[in-house]
Amino acid sequence: MRDTAIVPVASAPVPLIDLQAQRARIGARIEAAIKRVLDHGAYIMGPEVFEVERRLAALSGAQHVISCSNGTSAMVMALMAWDVGRGDAVFVPSFTFTATAEVAAIVGATPAFVDVLPDTFNMDPDSLARAIAVAEQTGLKPRVVIPVDLFGQPADHDAIRMIADKHDLFILDDAAQSFGASYKGKMLGSLADITATSFYPSKPLGCYGDGGAVFTNNEDWAKKLTQVRVHGQGRDRNETVRIGLTARFDSIQAAVLLEKLSIFESECEARQKIAARYDAGLKGAVTTPYVRPDCTSVWAQYTVSSPRRDRIVAALSAKQIATAQFYAKPIHLQTPYRGFPVAGGGLFVTERLAQEVVSLPMHPYLAPDIQDEIIATVRAAVA
Numbered sequence: 070m071r072d073t074a075i076v077p078v079a080s081a082p083v084p085l086i087d088l089q090a091q092r093a094r095i096g097a098r099i100e101a102a103i104k105r106v107l108d109h110g111a112y113i114m115g116p117e118v119f120e121v122e123r124r125l126a127a128l129s130g131a132q133h134v135i136s137c138s139n140g141t142s143a144m145v146m147a148l149m150a151w152d153v154g155r156g157d158a159v160f161v162p163s164f165t166f167t168a169t170a171e172v173a174a175i176v177g178a179t180p181a182f183v184d185v186l187p188d189t190f191n192m193d194p195d196s197l198a199r200a201i202a203v204a205e206q207t208g209l210k211p212r213v214v215i216p217v218d219l220f221g222q223p224a225d226h227d228a229i230r231m232i233a234d235k236h237d238l239f240i241l242d243d244a245a246q247s248f249g250a251s252y253k254g255k256m257l258g259s260l261a262d263i264t265a266t267s268f269y270p271s272k273p274l275g276c277y278g279d280g281g282a283v284f285t286n287n288e289d290w291a292k293k294l295t296q297v298r299v300h301g302q303g304r305d306r307n308e309t310v311r312i313g314l315t316a317r318f319d320s321i322q323a324a325v326l327l328e329k330l331s332i333f334e335s336e337c338e339a340r341q342k343i344a345a346r347y348d349a350g351l352k353g354a355v356t357t358p359y360v361r362p363d364c365t366s367v368w369a370q371y372t373v374s375s376p377r378r379d380r381i382v383a384a385l386s387a388k389q390i391a392t393a394q395f396y397a398k399p400i401h402l403q404t405p406y407r408g409f410p411v412a413g414g415g416l417f418v419t420e421r422l423a424q425e426v427v428s429l430p431m432h433p434y435l436a437p438d439i440q441d442e443i444i445a446t447v448r449a450a451v452a
């Protein structure tokens with residue numbers, strides 16, 4: 070979910086995500102928060118960083134929250150804390166942002182690709198079982214599954230847990246797009262063994278730069294994650310206990326995030342209303358997003374599918390309304406990932422969705438008249 074099109078573009082009157090509209094609401098508070106950091110001068114691991122971790126723990130119900138430099142390093146930290154590496158298989162959907170597969174390759178493990186379900190676009194548990202069989206046949210050791218909670222909606226965590234337990238896999242949840250969503254009444258962050266999220270600016274909860282966090286209820290992993298975050302540091306900087314990274318969250322970004330957290334709930338409610346309005350307006354014209362009745366979505370994206378996707382994109386683009394095709398080319402078809410294993414039975418849903426999906430403008434400040442114009446334009450394009 071990273072594309073230049075998702076950052077407000079001056080020449081596009083209707084951007085996919087409008088961060089300036091949010092800034093008009095809380096810009097003065099954010100500037101004051103940044104100034105406080107400039108005044109106290111604790112740019113690295115300042116009080117805002119610890120306050121963010123406390124607030125995220127309270128919100129998610131996770132016992133340990135370790136903030137970090139971005140969502141990709143959050144996942145790398147988890148794999149490093151579990152000593153995942155050469156000879157290990159890490160199961161990932163192919164219909165996701167590149168980072169989900171990239172982190173497996175970064176630690177020297179093998180990403181193994183799994184298909185998604187046609188309704189939620191999230192990992193298909195049956196395809197996961199088939200991918201595990203393929204990995205075993207090729208001599209890899211199944212170690213980790215990374216379900217992605219795509220576009221804001223949780224994957225089917227119970228079904229994935231059943232398969233993971235059977236094969237002794239860790240579950241690392243890629244909640245980069247979905248922090249704030251819930252599954253069967255539980256917030257993401259406390260469901261998987263470790264959950265990773267991103268605070269990239271366009272995420273539902275984003276800062277003004279890069280940022281991320283990991284969540285876990287396991288004390289031992291929390292300790293290792295904290296060590297990996299800062300060069301594998303032990304009791305103090307004179308002791309190195311493991312190979313690590315430099316992956317801290319900046320105090321300035323934490324200060325921005327604290328202000329964003331204060332409006333997060335109301336922004337999530339606004340996104341729900343906008344999604345409901347899209348659902349009502351677009352039903353019958355395109356396939357609108359399906360949210361399971363036992364889940365909530367934070368609507369990082371509002372993604373529809375249609376065999377007439379290209380006509381929708383052209384019609385909206387003619388009116389300078391931004392769209393994005395998350396994900397027009399699945400990861401297993403991208404050059405660096407072509408040699409990695411794929412679930413038995415293929416990734417047919419992934420490959421079809423890649424041809425048909427289009428994400429429409431979605432943010433808490435989308436005005437009803439603009440939304441109506443988007444709806445009317447989409448309907449006319451597919452008529």
Ligand SMILES: Cc1ncc(COP(=O)(O)O)c(C=O)c1O
Binds near residue numbers: 070168266279
């Ligand atoms: C599904 C998914 N995973 C991982 C990431 C990586 O997050 P970051 O950009 O903070 O490294 C992203 C963000 O774009 C994402 O959408």
